[in-house]
Amino acid sequence: MTEVMQWPRHKPFLSATHVNKGPSTAIPSLHRVLHTPSMRTAMNCIRNRYFPVTTNRSTALHTLGHLTSVSGIQTTTYQGFSQPAPAALMVTVCVAQLYSTANRTWKNRHKKRVYRKKQQQSQAVRFVTMENSCFSYSVIFIITLLVLTTMALEECLLEQLRLKAQVRHLEHQTKLQQIKIENLLQEKELQFMDRGDEMVVINLGEKRTYADCGEIYNDGNKRSGFYKIQPRMSNTSFSVFCDMSEGGGWTVVQRRSDGSQDFYRNWTDYKQGFGDFTTAMGEYWLGNDKLHYLTLQDDYTLRIDLLDFEGQRRYADYKSFRVNDEESAYQISCGDYSGTAGDSLTGGFNPEVQWWANHNGMKFSTWDRDNDNYEENCAVDDKGGWWYNRCHSTNLNGLYYKGPYTSNTDDGIVWYTWHGWWYSMKYVAMKIRSANFEPNLV
């Protein structure tokens, strides 16, 4: 009996489950339907022969047409079939259905892959977008930062300019105030000189001994005038003019103001001191012994005030001023210069002239005691008592001329670095104050 193949019509070739699970599950299902060995052989043959790489339905249908035309295969391969051509057609349809299903599954998978790829691309795009956003935000942030920094710098520059302008304004104000102070001081000096005849002896009694005018000032006595002082090494007290201006506490050791006193004197006069110790502008020399006792007790600063006949004032300061004792012929020593009149006392204005113009380290000379470096007697030539060298660049105890003068020698009241040798000062005061002096302003 020839076996006739009956197709199980109550079942579809492929269930939805098989379709969902793809070709790998669909193929065994087909095998269950076509379970005979001969059918399996025939199917394998057809699949290997005609569908090695078939991927779509149109190719399968094309193959179907081809198969129906090759009945030779059907008669040789499917010998058990009574109607070989329809059997081959059924197998072909079955296979075509199988590959169509597989193709759909593949397409679904392909769609999924495409979808996933799109999703990945979309994610990539999102990532790129995010990256771009981050970059944009960074650029905006940097630009904002730069703008803010620039603004801050501009503000700084403006502030700097404003402060500079303020400083210039303050400097200008300070200069104006300094000029005002100088004018006031000059007025005060002129007023002071106008009352030159006034008696200004101030008696503080015997309750306390003062070593110098600084102590008197800091004891509450702020008025300039003659006071009694007694340096610590001195056996006696004496009267001296205390200049309480320019910070106060200045002990005046020499003064020239009007030429009323004779300064061409001997050694003893200069040793003991001479002149007017009562009137406000009295001329005097305090005395070399007193100078020695005063400068022995502390580190003193010497200030020399100068006034010319044009009303101009200048000064010269010397640190560490000291006068030795009589055995050393009242040898002078002084330190660094500062001031506006130039350094005439130590010849610092020209190193080449120091060998003869420097008074620092010189002994005191008078017409009757020659201690200078000159072959003759400078005190005689220049009509004063002084720390002559060979002979001088300042001669503050010289003759009182009224400004420019002519003479055989430079014997006027000379301060070379201001007016040269041929000009005599209107007013001179040599005054000293302790370098440690601190004014008590109460």
Ligand SMILES: [Ca+2]
């Ligand atoms: Ca000499």
